[in-house]
Amino acid sequence: MSNLTRLNSTQMAQFAARGFLRFDAAVPEALNQQFLDDIGDASDQPDSIMGHYGNIMRSSVVPLVDPGTPLSQAYPQGSALANILDVPEIAGAIESLVGSGSVVDHHFLHITFPPSYTPADKPALKSQPTHQDSTIDPRQAFDVQMFYFPHEVTLEMGGTRFIPGTHFRIVSEAAIARYQNIAGQQHTVCPAGTVMFFHMGMWHGGGLNRSEQLRYMFKIRLCPTQRQLRLWDIEAEGAKDKKRPIFWTDPMQDPTTLAAILTQPEPWFEADTGRLEFINRVRFWRYISGDDNFDADYWVTRIENEYT
């Protein structure tokens, strides 16, 4: 990676609190077109779903990447993916989240098919149920998943649905499929070249494509090979640590402090476990900052006040 723009403290705090970062149109249009050319047969002619995947796999120059391959070696120099990963904003986000020596867990080209691909005698397609990727994963270390949208995604195209702030919930993959709708859920609608980074625990699912076009999304799961400690740009202008009383407090709160960002609730928070989410966020911040005394509104310090 030739140059990069690392995240600032505000962006890291937003990632800690909500579990994602979004960069609209971060990839230049020429690179989006190069990617769509590289992935192979991207024609919009109706075909069977498996047939289309077969055509793509046969004609694509997207390499097969063994798990554990260093990201820096995963994609041929000059390829669309290598160039995309070299965009300063994207390279900087990756280094800030998983470090300079991250490795590829896997990648996949997700294709969401329009109704015309379903034969008349087959059941109509549905959206993908909400799930958490991989399996039960209670680590403090975290992987990130890069979601790259190479073309504009309209609401009708069923862009990735996700529920901000769910990333610290320890669940077992599709066990949450019963939950159809959760307050605050977002449906990705974005310009071409948008990249999002999800904490591995984010609850999400693919939407139903009601448009006439195929929808593409390329996902790379990246794993750190080092302790994720102060990897972002801590010198850059950003959120600061500033203590404040939890109740009987200044009504004109500064919304830009770490405490304010880390205690911003989500619409789906339960009355009691929403407070546990604040605790999880503070503990995550302690982990990535190395500051074992950090707190927001005394949530963690209060329950650590023990004497033996």
Add this chain to the structure above:
Amino acid sequence: MTSPVQNKTLRQQVLILYLQSSNLDSGVIGWSHYDGTGRTINMAGDSEEPPYKTGLHALEQGWRLFQASQLNPHAPGDEFRTSYLKYEFFFEKLVALEDAPDHE
């Protein structure tokens, strides 16, 4: 005597509401529908607004509560771990096929 479940003209519609607390009168934060009549198709991400403001509101609209999640003590050492949505309430309506609305 024929019980409702043996009556082939009746079907179950299930509504699952996730509330802010164990109080049935607290706000809805998640919702799912499953329609045994087959006349409405529901799926993940299909609506942005909850069908009812609270669990009590659903009762007032004729839904029958048939299951509520338990309040379990927290396992030692695991008190602060968050996981599945905690306050889950299952409701039903038994609907005669000829009366089933096409849309909720």
